[in-house]
Amino acid sequence: MTSQGCxxxxxxxxxxxxxxxxxxxxxxxxxxxxxxxxxxxTMASRVVYGLVGVAGLLKIVSCFKQCPCQCKKA
Ligand SMILES: [Zn+2]
Structure with missing residues (x-):
């Protein structure tokens, strides 16, 4: 398994x-x-759905630019 960054x-x-x-x-x-x-x-499942959505958005950023946290791993 290769490193996935930060x-x-x-x-x-x-x-x-x-x-x-x-x-x-x-x-x-x-x-x-x-x-x-x-x-x-439920609140718990909505949190999971929400986090997955936010992660998807961050993934879009990392696909087109680089890791949103600037760790230099595209
Ligand atoms: Zn990162």
């Missing part, structure tokens, strides 16, 4: 993966894993 990059990477896998599960198994674990539209 802690922010790793967190963004993990959250984007969680979001992707959850959407995959919704499409393939018709199961919202986040809702299943944390409850449907």
């Amino acid at each position: 802690i922010v990059c790793k967190a963004v990477c993990a959250l984007v993966i969680i979001g992707a896998l959850n959407w995959g599960a919704i499409g393939i198994f018709q199961t919202d894993l986040v809702a299943k674990v944390l409850g449907e539209m």
Whole structure:
């Protein structure tokens, strides 16, 4: 496994993966894993959805420019 940069990059990477896998599960198994674990539209699940969304935005920045935290890992 290669280095993914700083802690922010790793967190963004993990959250984007969680979001992707959850959407995959919704499409393939018709199961919202986040809702299943944390409850449907509870505060906890909304926080996870929100964080995944924010991570997606940061990922866009890191795709087109560089890591938002300027750690020089594109
Ligand atoms: Zn970084």
